[in-house]
Amino acid sequence: MILTKEELIQIRRHLHQIPELALKEFKTHDYLLNIIKSFNQDYLKIEVPQSLPTAILVLVKGKNPQRTIGYRADIDALPVNEKTNLPYASKNPNVMHACGHDIHMTVALGLLNYFSENQPQDNLLFFFQPAEESESGGRQAYEKGIFHDEFKPDEFYGLHDNPALPAGAIGCRMGTLFAGTTEVNIDITGKSGHAAFPQNANDTVVATASLIMQIQTIISRSIDPIQSGVVTLGKVKAGTIRNVIAGHARIEGTIRGLTQKMIVQIDQRLKDICEGIARSYNLDVELQLNQGGYWPVENNPELTKQFISYMKNNPQVNYVETAPAMTGEDFGFLLAKFPGVMFWLGVEDNSELHSATLTPNESSIIRGIEAIKGFLIYRMEK
Numbered sequence: 001m002i003l004t005k006e007e008l009i010q011i012r013r014h015l016h017q018i019p020e021l022a023l024k025e026f027k028t029h030d031y032l033l034n035i036i037k038s039f040n041q042d043y044l045k046i047e048v049p050q051s052l053p054t055a056i057l058v059l060v061k062g063k064n065p066q067r068t069i070g071y072r073a074d075i076d077a078l079p080v081n082e083k084t085n086l087p088y089a090s091k092n093p094n095v096m097h098a099c100g101h102d103i104h105m106t107v108a109l110g111l112l113n114y115f116s117e118n119q120p121q122d123n124l125l126f127f128f129q130p131a132e133e134s135e136s137g138g139r140q141a142y143e144k145g146i147f148h149d150e151f152k153p154d155e156f157y158g159l160h161d162n163p164a165l166p167a168g169a170i171g172c173r174m175g176t177l178f179a180g181t182t183e184v185n186i187d188i189t190g191k192s193g194h195a196a197f198p199q200n201a202n203d204t205v206v207a208t209a210s211l212i213m214q215i216q217t218i219i220s221r222s223i224d225p226i227q228s229g230v231v232t233l234g235k236v237k238a239g240t241i242r243n244v245i246a247g248h249a250r251i252e253g254t255i256r257g258l259t260q261k262m263i264v265q266i267d268q269r270l271k272d273i274c275e276g277i278a279r280s281y282n283l284d285v286e287l288q289l290n291q292g293g294y295w296p297v298e299n300n301p302e303l304t305k306q307f308i309s310y311m312k313n314n315p316q317v318n319y320v321e322t323a324p325a326m327t328g329e330d331f332g333f334l335l336a337k338f339p340g341v342m343f344w345l346g347v348e349d350n351s352e353l354h355s356a357t358l359t360p361n362e363s364s365i366i367r368g369i370e371a372i373k374g375f376l377i378y379r380m381e382k
């Protein structure tokens with residue numbers, strides 16, 4: 001049976017209520033699996049990889065397969081305390097689908113549901129991927145060998161929702177869609193002491209303040225202004241009480257660049273600045289940089305040309321040519337291993353991604369399914 005628009009919205013709302021963090025998506029996994037098992041199984045083959053237990057792979061066997069087309073949906077949520085006041089808001093305190101992965105999963109289920117009833121020409125491989133926001137589930141999946149034998153795509157597609165685009169619009173571009181990112185962790189260790197005797201301590205709060213301000217000069221003073229880069233420090237923690245000098249501080253942040261060269265350049269400046277702070281404040285500064293799988297998202301030229309041409313020439317689709325974005329995605333890693341295309345699905349909302357009030361427009365679900373289904377069928381005819 002084909003799921004109705006109302007049923008898809010109910011599915012999305014249920015997923016929205018049970019958000020889970022990276023690699024802990026157990027309830028989400030079970031819910032998805034139950035729904036997938038309720039579809040017509042004639043052409044489906046389901047695999048749950050032991051090495052990545054919250055992931056699900058579903059192969060839809062084609063009638064006359066020339067290739068296997070992969071489609072990926074990420075399933076994890078963020079540590080954000082939802083403030084939408086919706087009747088179907090998150091039931092898990094401090095965890096929210098604030099990046100719209102509930103929409104991603106529902107669109108993927110809608111597509112899978114359609115092709116489970118209408119056998120495709122080519123094989124289709126649906127990959128419900130854990131850990132996009134951190135831990136790089138895409139890279140882990142590849143390195144753990146879960147794309148094997150018939151579960152190996154020849155090409156890969158995936159979307160990200162975009163509140164800045166009209167509901168249901170499809171956004172894409174040739175070349176780089178998203179930035180590459182590096183996770184940054186900095187531990188500053190000095191010497192704690194009584195607030196009244198700073199001369200006997202080594203204050204990590206003052207060193208951290210200085211470090212944060214120096215890091216702000218990387219983009220403004222070290223980077224070619226024509227190029228793009230971002231350094232955001234999203235979390236800073238130090239000290240325990242007002243009258244004890246903090247002996248330890250920690251900064252967590254992220255570096256973004258549209259090219260790998262830019263990321264390496266920013267990484268290097270960060271290392272230099274940390275060394276300088278350690279020397280001038282006479283304390284220990286330990287810098288950890290982890291790019292994981294968050295490589296720049298590079299769309300394949302030939303497949304992207306076909307994708308854009310289909311979307312542009314389809315009168316049902318509102319196609320928007322987008323600029324590159326500084327968001328990161330571990331789909332960049334998978335696109336470095338398999339040719340493919342990442343694109344945006346407009347979900348029209350005043351709140352941004354990662355915000356506690358994000359409320360995607362649900363009409364985008366059915367419009368997204370229709371547009372992508374049309375493209376997949378067109379691609380299979382090529």
Ligand SMILES: CC(=O)N[C@@H](CCC[C@H](N)C(=O)O)C(=O)O
Nearest residue numbers: 133134181182183254327328329
């Ligand atoms: C689409 C989106 O928002 N993706 C995340 C990806 C996280 C990358 C990594 N954990 C990092 O923070 O560097 C984003 O924050 O862009």
